Each structure stands twice: as C-alpha cells, then as structure tokens.
Amino acid sequence: MTTVDGGGPPAVELTRRPSLRADVSQALRTAIVTGQLRPGQVYSAPKLAVRFGVSATPVREAMLELVKDGLLETVPNKGFRIVEVSERDMDEIAALRGLLEPPAVAEVARAGDRERVRTLRPAAEAIVAAAGAGDLIGYLQADLDFHIGLLGLLGNRRLVGIVRDLRAQTRLYGLTRLAESGRLTASAAEHLDLLDLVEAGDAAAAEALMRQHIGHTRGIWA
Incomplete structure (x- = not known):
C-alpha cells in the first residue's frame, strides 16, 4: 500500500494493471480528496513518483491529465499545483x-x-x-x-x-x-x-x- 506523504492516510494501492497511469491518476485524486495533497502547494512528478514507488513518467502523465480536468495547474520549472476553488x-x-x-x-x-x-x-x-x-x-x-x-x-x-x-x-x-x-x-x-x-x-x-x-x-x- 502506497501513501503520498508517508505519514497520512493511505491512498489507493498501485496495482500493475495495463494502465499504470490510470492507477496513479486515481491515487492522486484520492490524495486530494483525503487532504494529503493540498490546494496551493506545488508538487513535482519525480518526488511523488518516489513516494508512489513508480517511475516519474506515469506520474507526470497522470498529472497532465488532471491539468486537462482543471484540477491541477502547471508551475513552470517546478511542477504542479492543485487549483484552489474560491x-x-x-x-x-x-x-x-x-x-x-x-x-x-x-x-x-x-x-x-x-x-x-x-x-x-x-x-x-x-x-x-x-x-x-x-x-x-x-x-x-x-x-x-x-x-x-x-x-x-x-x-x-x-x-x-x-x-x-x-x-x-x-x-x-x-x-x-x-x-x-x-x-x-x-x-x-x-x-x-x-x-x-x-x-x-x-x-x-x-x-x-x-x-x-x-x-x-x-x-x-x-
């Protein structure tokens, strides 16, 4: 079982199904819902990849997918930030x-x-x-x-x-x-x-x- 921050509640388990990106995307959504990832903070794909125990590629792809959904926004040269809703x-x-x-x-x-x-x-x-x-x-x-x-x-x-x-x-x-x-x-x-x-x-x-x-x-x- 993998957690995002190592100390909070667990996210979803990252199984090795055909689409690892889908697993990571679900894990990221879970982390946002449970408050492990917070609006306004910047997160990098490589660092989250280490915590998830996967390579950075599926994490980056999943985060770009969430950008399209309007849940994340890119921060040039830093990573991604959860979009705050006013x-x-x-x-x-x-x-x-x-x-x-x-x-x-x-x-x-x-x-x-x-x-x-x-x-x-x-x-x-x-x-x-x-x-x-x-x-x-x-x-x-x-x-x-x-x-x-x-x-x-x-x-x-x-x-x-x-x-x-x-x-x-x-x-x-x-x-x-x-x-x-x-x-x-x-x-x-x-x-x-x-x-x-x-x-x-x-x-x-x-x-x-x-x-x-x-x-x-x-x-x-x-």
Whole structure:
C-alpha cells in the first residue's frame, strides 16, 4: 500500500494493471480528496513518483491529465499545483448546475422510460453504502456514475460533458470533513429519493429535489 506523504492516510494501492497511469491518476485524486495533497502547494512528478514507488513518467502523465480536468495547474520549472476553488467559483458552478440539471432530470422523468431509470438503482444504493462506510472514493465514483447516468438517459453528450466537468470541480474539497460530520449520509439518501420520483414520472417533484440537492451540495462544500 502506497501513501503520498508517508505519514497520512493511505491512498489507493498501485496495482500493475495495463494502465499504470490510470492507477496513479486515481491515487492522486484520492490524495486530494483525503487532504494529503493540498490546494496551493506545488508538487513535482519525480518526488511523488518516489513516494508512489513508480517511475516519474506515469506520474507526470497522470498529472497532465488532471491539468486537462482543471484540477491541477502547471508551475513552470517546478511542477504542479492543485487549483484552489474560491467561493465565487463555487457559486458560479452551483448556478450553472442549477440551470442545467434540474430541468434535465425533469425531462428524464417525463420521458417515462422506467426500465432504463431502474438500471441506476445500484449506483444510488452504492452511494448510500459508501457514505455509511466512510468510503470517500467509492462515494465519489458512485455519485458520478448516478448523476451522469441519469442525465445520459437524455442522449445529449454535450450536456453530460459539461455537467461532468462542473461536478469534477466541486467534488474534491472538504469531503473528509463532510463524512466525519455525518452529513454525507443525509446527502447520499437524496439520490434514492430522486430516483423514486423520476421512476414515478413526477417531473415537478424530481426537478425540485434536484435543485434542492444542488443547494445542499453548495452549502456543505463551502
């Protein structure tokens, strides 16, 4: 098991699957979520490679991937820095999500494709299970799978891409504190409620709950 700083909680185990870069990328995301890597600090690929026990190449490739995602920024001749998200950034992201996701969820409910909607229940249940177990990375992945899967039922790839990018910017800060406070479980339960409303075809209630959920997210990520 490999850690980033040698003294904090462990990141993910770097297995030797075909794509080592994917393993490193996941480990970096984990380190950011758990606070081992902090916004504003500069990290170099060679030094992180030593701590991960791998070569610098997959670490550098993974960090460049996170730059494209907007999670890191390059610092010439020094390395990479975790991008800080300001309160204004969070407000703008929440506002954009509020414009896009609630009406989209309402449209999914109106479409009435219950069979396809039901396929998302395992993801909703996984969110609740991960929250209860304090599995932060499992929570993030299940949460992303659920929301992107729900919007994906509309078949609008651009919508999915935009929302995916917005969610990536809001799901990386304060998660550990949120889990410790017990509020992560309450937020997780909203996904099952939302799915019930969509499956029942209650577009108005589903839209309202999605809007409420985004508001909760903005509040707890402050």
